[in-house]
Every structure is written in C-alpha cells, then in structure tokens.
Amino acid sequence: MLDETATPITAPPAGNRLAPNYHPLQVVLAHGEGSWVTDTDGHRYLDFLAGYSALNFGHRHPALVAAAAAQLDRLTLTSRAFDHELLHPFARAVTELTDTQMLLPMNTGVEAVETAVKAARRWGHEVKGVPDGDATIVVAAEAFHGRTTTAVSMSTDPEARGGFGPYTPGFRIVPYDDVDAVDEAIDASTVAVLVEPVQGEAGVRIPAPGYLPRLRELTETAGALLVLDEVQSGLGRTGATLAQHRSGVQADLTTLGKALGGGLLPVSACVGRADVLGVLEPGTHGSTFGGNPLACAVGLAVVDLLRPGDLQARATELGQEMAERLDGLVDEGLLARVRTVGLWAGLDVAPGLGLAGRELCERLARRGLLAKDTHGATVRLSPPLTIDRADLHHGLDVLTEVLQDAAR
Numbered sequence: 001m002l003d004e005t006a007t008p009i010t011a012p013p014a015g016n017r018l019a020p021n022y023h024p025l026q027v028v029l030a031h032g033e034g035s036w037v038t039d040t041d042g043h044r045y046l047d048f049l050a051g052y053s054a055l056n057f058g059h060r061h062p063a064l065v066a067a068a069a070a071q072l073d074r075l076t077l078t079s080r081a082f083d084h085e086l087l088h089p090f091a092r093a094v095t096e097l098t099d100t101q102m103l104l105p106m107n108t109g110v111e112a113v114e115t116a117v118k119a120a121r122r123w124g125h126e127v128k129g130v131p132d133g134d135a136t137i138v139v140a141a142e143a144f145h146g147r148t149t150t151a152v153s154m155s156t157d158p159e160a161r162g163g164f165g166p167y168t169p170g171f172r173i174v175p176y177d178d179v180d181a182v183d184e185a186i187d188a189s190t191v192a193v194l195v196e197p198v199q200g201e202a203g204v205r206i207p208a209p210g211y212l213p214r215l216r217e218l219t220e221t222a223g224a225l226l227v228l229d230e231v232q233s234g235l236g237r238t239g240a241t242l243a244q245h246r247s248g249v250q251a252d253l254t255t256l257g258k259a260l261g262g263g264l265l266p267v268s269a270c271v272g273r274a275d276v277l278g279v280l281e282p283g284t285h286g287s288t289f290g291g292n293p294l295a296c297a298v299g300l301a302v303v304d305l306l307r308p309g310d311l312q313a314r315a316t317e318l319g320q321e322m323a324e325r326l327d328g329l330v331d332e333g334l335l336a337r338v339r340t341v342g343l344w345a346g347l348d349v350a351p352g353l354g355l356a357g358r359e360l361c362e363r364l365a366r367r368g369l370l371a372k373d374t375h376g377a378t379v380r381l382s383p384p385l386t387i388d389r390a391d392l393h394h395g396l397d398v399l400t401e402v403l404q405d406a407a408r
C-alpha cells in the first residue's frame with residue numbers, strides 16, 4: 001500500500017499578493033535533491049515533471065552547483081558590454097555538442113525563439129531579398145513557443161492567445177505533422193518553417209518519422225530556413241542530444257533553453273548556421289543577462305554532463321522500460337493512449353475513468369508523485385534523466401495504483 005498520510009494540499013496564503021497567472025498544484029516545495037523534492041512540511045515527492053525538462057539532471061546536481069558556486073566567487077555579470085573568459089568557451093562547447101556553427105546566448109526559451117524569428121526575418125530580407133515587413137514564417141498549430149506577444153502569435157492555444165491582440169503578423173499556422181500543409185503554405189515570402197521536433201506542451205506529440213526530413217527538403221527547395229524549437233526536446237530528453245538528430249536532420253537554427261541552465265538559472269541560446277546568425281550585426285539584438293558568466297559556467301558544466309552521451313543512452317534505455325509499463329496500462333484499459341520518445345511520455349487517461357488530467361495529477365501528488373497535466377485528460381511525464389531505475393519504477397507503481405483505484 002502506498003503512503004497516503006498527510007495530504008499536502010495547501011491553499012494560497014491569506015492576503016495573497018501573487019498574480020493569478022498560474023494554477024499550480026498546491027504543493028509548497030522547500031528542498032530538492034536529485035529526483036526528489038521535499039515540501040515545507042517535510043513530505044517527500046518524486047519529481048516526474050523535472051521543471052518541464054529544465055531539470056534533466058535532477059535537482060541541484062553536484063557538478064552544476066559546484067560550477068555555479070565557483071563562478072559566484074569570480075564574476076557574475078558583464079552585461080555584454082564586455083566579454084568574459086567563459087563566453088567563447090561556452091559558445092564553442094554548445095555548438096560542438098549540437099554540431100552547429102554559431103551561438104547567440106539568451107536567457108529564457110522564448111527569447112531564444114524571438115532570436116530565431118528575428119534572425120530568420122533579417123536573413124530573409126538581406127539574403128533572400130524579401131521586402132522588410134513581408135516575411136512569412138510557417139508554424140504549427142498547437143505549438144508552444146513561449147508567452148511573449150510574438151510567441152503567442154505563433155500559437156493556436158486559445159488560453160495563450162485570448163485578448164492579447166493585436167498579434168504579431170507574418171505567421172502562417174498549419175496543422176502539425178502535415179507536410180502537405182507546409183508545402184501549400186510556403187511561397188516566395190517564406191523565410192522559415194519553425195516547429196517543435198516533438199510538441200511538448202501539446203502533450204508529447206511525436207510526428208511521423210518522415211516529417212522533419214521532408215520539412216528539410218521543402219525548406220531547401222524553397223530557399224527558406226528550417227528552424228527547430230528544441231527548448232523542451234533538446235539536451236538529452238529524447239535519447240539524443242537533439243531530437244532532430246533522431247531523424248538525421250540538421251536545422252539551420254535551433255533554439256535551446258530549459259536544461260541548458262541545469263535547473264539552476266535561465267540559460268538559453270539560438271544555435272545554427274554562422275551565415276544566418278551573422279546577419280545580427282552588433283547592436284541589432286541582445287540581452288543584458290544573455291551569456292553572463294554564471295550562465296556560461298553552468299552551461300559549460302551542462303555540456304560536460306551531456307558530452308559523453310551516457311545520459312542520452314540512459315534516456316533511451318529507461319524510456320523503453322517506461323514505455324513498456326505505460327503500454328501495459330493501455331492494455332489494462334486504464335490509459336487510452338500513450339506517446340513516448342526517450343524518457344518523455346504523454347498519456348491520455350481512458351475516458352471511462354472520468355478522471356481529468358488535473359485531477360489525476362492532484363491524486364498523484366497526494367501519493368508523493370509530481371507530474372503535470374496539459375490539456376484535458378493528457379498528462380506528461382518527464383523524469384530527470386539521472387533518475388534511479390528503482391525510483392522510476394516506484395513512480396510508475398504509484399501511477400498504476402492511482403489509475404487502478406480510479407477504475408474501481
């Protein structure tokens with residue numbers, strides 16, 4: 001039997017001053033180590049969300065904490081008005097890891113996406129000759145690229161979009177995993193096709209194997225860029241360093257974020273072709289904090305963790321075990337569908353259980369397992385890539401028992 005003591009559901013404090021833009025599970029965390037977190041009352045939870053893949057290496061990975069601590073004693077910020085000793089090594093390490101040519105450092109994922117959009121538009125103007133203001137970028141329905149006005153303009157999510165207009169023009173939204181729709185949407189004004197290799201927020205939607213290779217061909221034929229948003233899918237989650245590598249595709253621009261900061265601080269980047277990022281001449285784009293010494297120190301330590309490839313292999317291996325167990329839950333009639341790639345799963349609860357994703361996550365939290373719903377009955381699992389095998393199976397035991405209870 002699972003420990004069901006001490007349901008850790010707490011209400012927001014009286015006199016709440018926090019803006020209501022999130023609807024978190026009411027678990028108040030105080031400490032984290034590896035795959036485990038502890039709330040303010042001392043209850044332990046196994047973290048199967050891992051900061052939406054920002055915590056691919058678990059909480060407070062010792063190598064990352066040590067790198068940050070050492071850098072705190074040296075230099076923390078230059079604001080890009082001045083270079084610092086880690087900036088070029090960081091650019092070299094991340095580009096070598098991702099097999100790209102150049103890196104532009106930013107902070108959050110959405111800033112990396114903004115960077116890619118601006119670089120693609122400017123490249124389209126300067127190289128392809130598209131008049132300034134006429135550029136179009138083909139994007140995918142149900143995508144998630146972040147929350148700025150431009151990023152929500154690339155989205156069909158009614159929650160993300162409602163009432164924030166006017167939206168940034170120049171995006172053609174076509175169905176995801178539909179090569180023909182992209183083909184139809186491309187014309188002489190198209191500077192880029194920008195999609196997620198796996199749609200994370202949409203519930204881990206994995207396209208057909210030929211999708212990215214066909215987009216690569218289409219963009220090459222059209223003289224447009226292929227931009228892949230790997231903020232969530234990148235850095236080991238899918239069992240490869242980049243999800244695009246699984247289909248043998250190399251994008252012209254790739255956005256990275258989340259795990260690049262190891263869960264310690266926001267670190268993002270747009271990596272890709274030198275001739276494309278090269279259009280962002282001095283003064284045209286930047287960020288006070290992008291590429292700061294602390295971010296680079298942690299980012300370099302993140303690359304050190306990923307360079308040997310062991311964590312990617314682990315994501316594949318443990319992911320297969322997770323997929324087998326989740327498939328078993330489909331066979332039992334507890335789940336309607338499961339989508340898995342690497343150590344990443346999107347699952348849809350069987351409608352017969354009458355259990356919304358949110359309700360499932362609340363029940364899981366009461367049993368000491370943290371996961372997050374997306375839309376409706378869909379729940380995503382993305383445990384740290386460093387998770388112990390026994391812990392992974394423990395979490396899957398909890399999920400199984402909660403679903404079995406609901407079916408009774």
Ligand code: PMP
Pocket residue numbers: 052108109110111113144145146147196200201229230231232233257258
């Ligand atoms: N792109 C993708 C694919 C994402 O999943 C996210 C975050 N969920 C973002 C961009 C935005 O990242 P951030 O929240 O760091 O701005």
